[in-house]
Amino acid sequence: MPGTIILASVLVAAALGAIAFVLAGAVQPARSRAVANLQRGYGDSVVDAPSESHGALSRLARRLTPPTLVSVLEKQHARAGRPADWNVDRLLTLKMLWVPTISALVLLLISTGQQALLIGLAVLLGVAVYFVPDLLLLSRGQERAQQVQRELADTLDQMTIAVEAGLGFDAAMNRAAANGKGALAEELTRTLQDMRMGLSRRQAFEDLSSRTHVVDLRRFVRAILQADAYGISIGDVLRTQAAEMRLKRRQRAEEQAQKVPVKVLMPLMLFILPVMFIVVMGPAALDMIEMFGAMNN
Known part of the structure; x- marks a missing residue:
């Protein structure tokens, strides 16, 4: 039991560290490129080391990801305008690193004897987070x-x-x-x-x-x-x-204008009409309650 917990903790820490490394390159890509250009010729091995490691992670992520998912992600990335800060290789790397992270968390929950409901919620959360980049690219597209x-x-x-x-x-x-x-x-x-x-x-x-x-x-x-x-x-x-x-x-503008009354109907029935009934019928209801109370006395 303690060995399983230690192994799960190590896997979580390693995966989170790799995710942080990839995200650090995505936060300031322009600054990273500028620094690399300024340092060109002053120790090429130091400048090229991060790019080589990131390229190795990207190649590994492409090999481990099913070709169908890679093709779908590339199409969604193209329809979204090919954002440079979140290219396909970086997204595949984050997806690949998320799998051992959520696996280690589920293993940690199982080893600590947590309820099956909590473990199931963790698995669902992992699957949802895995497909978050696809959903974001789809929305942007x-x-x-x-x-x-x-x-x-x-x-x-x-x-x-x-x-x-x-x-x-x-x-x-x-x-x-x-x-x-x-x-x-x-x-x-x-x-x-x-x-x-x-x-x-x-x-x-x-x-x-x-x-x-x-x-x-x-x-x-x-x-x-x-x-x-x-x-x-x-x-x-x-x-x-x-x-x-x-x-x-x-014609599309006219169509959208004609949809407005239908879209307003549900908020009107759920939020506005009940308040109006309370304001209009509330005093009468209070008077009736007082009258019946007086009659009973």
């Missing part, structure tokens, strides 16, 4: 998709004006990406970079559609690729798509 959907109509208007002013499609997209701020501007910039790196326009736009998972953007990409394949005027396609996106944005 959904927010990013909504932001892209909101910005699409205005971006298409800018591109239409630029094309009608005499710019080519790539130059118009570059101007819209440079003048815009937000998720769609970042995605357009990355698409242009992919084309500069040698990808065809079709492949770059298909990658854009798969990264964002926005239905309206996918429809726009399909229209642009068809226009490019059949020689249709890009200006006419952009004008039509911009008008359609504005119409859909107005």
Whole structure:
């Protein structure tokens, strides 16, 4: 029994220390890179040691994690905009280190003779925390998709004006990406970079559609690729798509406005109406109680 407790404590301490090491690199990645650049040439072995150890942990985490989970995490990371502070390797490392931590805690609870309910809650907590990065990336990806959907109509208007002013499609997209701020501007910039790196326009736009998972953007990409394949005027396609996106944005706003009464109904019934009944009927109920009390006396 004491040996089991000591072993579990050692495993917990080691895993928590490794987690703290990984988190320390995630808190200030810019400072770590700046320090590494400043120290370059003054003892390369000292500078490269943390990166090598972190790379070894990342490779081990990729080997131990099922390929399906790695693929799902990479897709969610791409849809979330590929946040640099929390890349896939760091998330896989944290997941890998969390497994021995929660296992040691469960082993410690079992060795101390805790109740089965507490042990079950610990296991459920471990499973929930293991999938927290996936849920956070999924939520961030959904927010990013909504932001892209909101910005699409205005971006298409800018591109239409630029094309009608005499710019080519790539130059118009570059101007819209440079003048815009937000998720769609970042995605357009990355698409242009992919084309500069040698990808065809079709492949770059298909990658854009798969990264964002926005239905309206996918429809726009399909229209642009068809226009490019059949020689249709890009200006006419952009004008039509911009008008359609504005119409859909107005329809979505009207739909959200019509949902407000339904969403307000439940809080109204649970919190506002009971208080109103208490305020209105409370004095009458007190008077009736006093009257019946007087009659009984």
